[in-house]
Amino acid sequence: MxxxxxxxxxxxxxxxxxxxxxxxxxxxxxxILGISVTLLLLALGILAWQAYRCCTQTHTTYTQQDTxxxxxxxxxxxxVNFKKVDGSLRFSVYYDQLQSRLVVxxxxxxxxxxxxxxxxxxxxxxxxxMWAGSEGVEVEGCKDEKVRDFDKxxxxxxxxxxxxxxxxxxISYPLELQEDLQIPQKDLVGEVLLSLKFLPTSQRLEVxxxxxRTVLPEIRSNTALYARISVQCNQCKLRYxxxxxxxxxxxxxxxxxxxFSLPESPLEQCKIMVSVYETxxxxxxxxxxxxxxxxxxxxxxxxxxxxxxxxxxxxxxxxWHGLLI
Numbered sequence: 001m002x003x004x005x006x007x008x009x010x011x012x013x014x015x016x017x018x019x020x021x022x023x024x025x026x027x028x029x030x031x032i033l034g035i036s037v038t039l040l041l042l043a044l045g046i047l048a049w050q051a052y053r054c055c056t057q058t059h060t061t062y063t064q065q066d067t068x069x070x071x072x073x074x075x076x077x078x079x080v081n082f083k084k085v086d087g088s089l090r091f092s093v094y095y096d097q098l099q100s101r102l103v104v105x106x107x108x109x110x111x112x113x114x115x116x117x118x119x120x121x122x123x124x125x126x127x128x129x130m131w132a133g134s135e136g137v138e139v140e141g142c143k144d145e146k147v148r149d150f151d152k153x154x155x156x157x158x159x160x161x162x163x164x165x166x167x168x169x170x171i172s173y174p175l176e177l178q179e180d181l182q183i184p185q186k187d188l189v190g191e192v193l194l195s196l197k198f199l200p201t202s203q204r205l206e207v208x209x210x211x212x213r214t215v216l217p218e219i220r221s222n223t224a225l226y227a228r229i230s231v232q233c234n235q236c237k238l239r240y241x242x243x244x245x246x247x248x249x250x251x252x253x254x255x256x257x258x259x260f261s262l263p264e265s266p267l268e269q270c271k272i273m274v275s276v277y278e279t280x281x282x283x284x285x286x287x288x289x290x291x292x293x294x295x296x297x298x299x300x301x302x303x304x305x306x307x308x309x310x311x312x313x314x315x316x317x318x319x320w321h322g323l324l325i
Contacts, residue, residue, distance in 0.1 A: 053173075085113075085159070085160045085180075085181045085182065085183055086111055086112060086113040086160075086181070087109060087110065087111045087112040087113070087159065087160055087180070087181040088109075088110055088111050088178055088179060088180045088181060089106070089108075089109055089125070089162050089178070089179055089181060090107045090108045090109075090110070090176070090177070090178040091104060091105060091106045091107055091176075091177055091178075092104070092105045092107060092174050092175060092176045092177070093164070093166070093169065093171045093174075093175050093177065094171055094173065094174040094175065095171045095172065097172065102129070102171075103174075104127055105174075106125045106127075107176070109123055109125065112159065123159065130187060130189075158184050159181065160181025160182055160183065160184070161181065161182055161183075161184045161185070162179040162180075162181060162182065163182070163185075164177065164179065186324040186325065187324065187325055188215060188322050188323070188324060189214060189215055189290060189291045189323050189324065189325050190212065190213055190214035190215050190276075190290065190291055190322075190323035191212075191213045191215075191320050191321065191322060191323055192209070192211070192212050192213075192227075192274060192276065192293055192320070192321050192323050193209075193210040193211040193212075193213075193318060193319075193320050193321075194207070194208065194209065194210070194274065194293075194295065194305070194318065194319060194320075194321055195207070195208030195209075195210055195257070195316045195317065195318040196208070196272075196295070196305060196306070196309040196316070196317050196319075197309065197314065197315065197316040197317070198309050198310060198313050198314075199313070199314060200313055200314075202261075203261065203262045203263070203264055204259055204260065204261055204262065205231065205259070205260045205262055205270075205272075206257050206258070206259050206260075206316070207229055207231070207257070207258050207259075207260065207272060207274075208255075208256065208257040208258075208316060208318070209227050209229070209243055209254045209255075209256050209257075209258070209274065210253070210254060210255055210318060211251055211252065211253055211254065212225055212227070212251070212252045212254065212276055212323070213250070213251045213252075214290065214323075222280055222281065222282060223247075223248045223278055223279070223280060224245045224246060224247050224248055224278070224279055224280070224281055225245070225246055225248050225252045225276060225277065225278055225279070225290070226242060226243050226244065226245045226246065226276075226277055226279060227242070227243045227254070227274055227275065227276050227277070228240055228241075228242050228243075228274075228275045228277065229241055229242075229243070229258055229272065229273070229274050229275075230272075230273050230275075231260045231262075231270070231271070231272050231273075232270070232271045232273075233262050233263055233267060233269065233270040233271075234263055234265060234267065234268060234269055234270070235269070236263055238260050238261075238262075241258045241260075243256045243258070244256065245279060245281065248278065267297065268297075268299055269296075269297060269298055269299055270296045270297050270306075271294060271295075271296035271297075271298075272294065272295045272296050273292060273293070273294050274292065274293050274294075274295075274321075275289065275291075275292045276289075276290040276291055276292070276323060277289055277290060278290050289325065290323065290325070291323035291324055291325040292323070292324060292325065293321045293322065293323055293324065295321065304319075305317065305319045305321070
């Protein structure tokens with residue numbers, strides 16, 4: 001037989017349990033609760049702002065109506081009136097600060113001119129990173145993208161280009177852009193110190209290539225430069241001549257003079273074209289065109305350097321010329 005009995009608890013334990021209370025007043029408790037709620041709301045707000053910023057910068061698409069394109073082109077030099085061609089290029093740009101690397105992803109080319117020749121088009125995109133500005137001017141990056149048509153039996157044809165000034169974009173996040181294709185424009189990539197001397201008695205023209213200076217030197221230990229100079233007078237094209245290959249530097253010094261025999265008839269029209277190439281001495285078949293320049297006399301106009309040479313015969317006249325590509 002089991003008998004259940006109720007034993008009373010000790011009086012000391014009941015008194016201790018009744019007196020167990022928080023050591024803070026109600027006002028202090030409400031203050032702590034309010035501060036906790038405020039910090040929670042602040043953290044949620046920061047998280048929401050970062051998510052909104054990431055989404056808007058990733059999926060924002062800029063078109064050619066943006067004013068940044070016209071402002072950046074005005075800083076470079078002459079203001080060029082761009083003409084629209086058919087087609088647009090969609091791509092994304094991202095700068096990885098940890099690895100100091102610019103990542104460009106070509107997404108799509110659309111809206112190319114639809115005519116009978118487009119059936120054979122095999123377009124590809126060529127990227128080039130350029131620097132806008134000159135000495136003494138703040139330099140900002142500019143990315144040039146060209147859409148070309150690939151033809152293995154002939155030369156490539158440039159369908160259009162897109163210029164994007166990177167200095168006015170926030171590319172810390174992947175930024176998607178869509179730009180209309182424009183007519184390709186020539187860019188200043190360097191300068192050439194050229195010397196001209198005319199010998200009227202022997203009807204000879206001396207062309208001296210003194211120095212070549214590039215705007216954005218990508219100097220490598222295994223690269224070199226050489227120049228190809230051609231002369232055309234009175235619709236008669238003379239045989240071109242090449243300079244020796246010189247190791248590339250910030251300023252590549254040639255100090256070479258090439259001589260051309262001109263026709264005896266009056267020089268109504270004469271054009272001197274200088275093409276500068278980059279080559280690898282260890283690779284015989286590898287060369288890359290850096291830029292070109294043209295100096296000469298036309299029927300209706302005359303170049304300033306040519307005019308100075310004709311006014312000072314038998315004396316070499318040196319002048320810097322822009323190297324364009």
